[in-house]
Amino acid sequence: MTILVTGATGNVGRAVVTQLLEAGADVRATSRYPETAGLPVDVKAADLANPSSFEQALDNVEKVFLFPNPAGAQGFVDLAEAAGVQRIVLLSSQAAAHEEYGDAPMRTMHVIVEQALAKSSLEWTFLRPGGFATNTLLWAQSIKDTGRVRIPYADMNTNSIHEDDIAAVAVRALLEDGHAGNVYELTGPESLTQRRQIELIGEVIGKEIEVIDQRGAEARAALKAQFGPYANDHFLDSMLKIYQSAVGRPADMATGVDEVLGRPGRTFAEWVQDHKADFVA
Ligand SMILES: NC(=O)c1ccc[n+]([C@@H]2O[C@H](COP(=O)([O-])OP(=O)(O)OC[C@H]3O[C@@H](n4cnc5c(N)ncnc54)[C@H](OP(=O)(O)O)[C@@H]3O)[C@@H](O)[C@H]2O)c1
Structure with missing residues (x-):
């Protein structure tokens, strides 16, 4: 039986495909653009916003790694049940648990997909990661071009997770x-x-990087640009509160990686080594 990986061209999905293949699984992937997916497996064209596009991709599939897309969530779950899928592992987000985000899309998009799965007859597992280490790739161009980065609340504490660890938990599940x-x-x-x-990052690439700290209105504008359609006012207010309160206060660590993998997650220094090429011109 086949395992289907959706979002397979993404940071996490690509790592899920790699690790499933290493484990000897029979893997199929989907992308909206299969011709440019660059994946070493059968890639079918499908769009989660249009669940019926998954009919062919779900043929003979027992398990699915699901990228969160609220638009077609219920339709996808219905189709998966009808196709005989037994298990779905969802890439959700810690934001799903943050009620203070209210109706901010970053929270609701994950809650909608979780709820569709929770009331289905499928076996489900929800992965709720915090901030990805890959978010720091946002700084790469500026580091390469100017040796400088301008960021909101530079002294905010983070607990960034390596995409390979999220994928490793997904593969176990x-x-x-x-x-x-x-x-x-x-x-x-x-x-x-x-x-x-x-x-x-500077130590690994051998370059001194200047940090320009953004606060207040400048930080808000930067977050709005970064989160685009996910960032309504309510969301920006709560993000800024979180950023401000994470200055001088260490980030909390979740236990999921250790619990499932029986080892601690990879450090940010390890992540930088794995992504060194992204920060070098
Ligand atoms: N970044 C964070 O800090 C963070 C924290 C918690 C949770 N998350 C969750 O993780 C997600 C990002 O994961 P990632 O970094 O692995 O992805 P990514 O690198 O941002 O890539 C996006 C993936 O989503 C797929 N996709 C987008 N729209 C789609 C659609 N309509 N139908 C099918 N596939 C679609 C793309 O597939 P194609 O383009 O190939 O079709 C691509 O594989 C976020 O959206 C959020 O839900 C992120």
């Missing part, structure tokens, strides 16, 4: 029994300020 109905909160293993993350 797909391949092993005993994860059905579980919700795993996933973070990296250490609290680091963004300023320290930038220092670590």
Whole structure:
């Protein structure tokens, strides 16, 4: 039986495909643009916003790694049930648990997909990661071009997680029994300020990087640009509160990675080594 990976061209999905293949699984992937997906498996064209596009991709599929897309969530779940899928592991977000985000899309998009799965007859496991280490790739162009980064609340503490660790948890939940109905909160293993993350990038690439700290209205505008359609006013207010309160207060670590993998998550320094090429001109 086949395991279908959606969002397979993304940071996490691509790592899920790699690790499933390493484990000897029969893997199929989907993308809206299969011709440019660059994946070493059969890639079918499908769009989660249009669930009926998954009819062919779900043929003979037992398990699915699901990228969160609220638009077609219920339709996808209905189709998966009808196609005989048994298990779905969802890439959700810690934001799903943050009621203070209210109706901010970053929260509701994950809640909608979780709810569609929770009331289905499928076995489900929710992965709720915090901030991805890949978010720091946003700084790469500026580091390459100017040796400088301008960021909101540089001294905010983070607990960034390596995409390979999220994928490793997903692969366990797909391949092993005993994860059905579980919700795993996933973070990296250490609290680091963004300023320290930038220092670590500089150490690995051998370049001094200047940090320009943004506060107040400038920080708000930067977050609005970064989160685009996800950032309504309510969301920006709560993000700014979180950023401000994370200055001088170490980030909390979740236990999901250790619990499922029996080892701590990869450090940010390890992540930078894995992505060194992205920060070098
Ligand atoms: N960044 C964070 O800090 C963070 C924290 C918690 C949770 N998350 C969750 O993780 C997601 C990002 O994951 P990632 O970094 O692995 O992805 P990514 O690198 O941002 O890539 C996006 C993926 O989503 C797929 N996709 C987008 N719209 C789609 C649609 N309508 N139908 C099918 N596939 C679609 C794309 O597939 P194609 O373009 O190939 O079709 C691509 O594979 C966020 O959206 C959020 O839900 C992120």
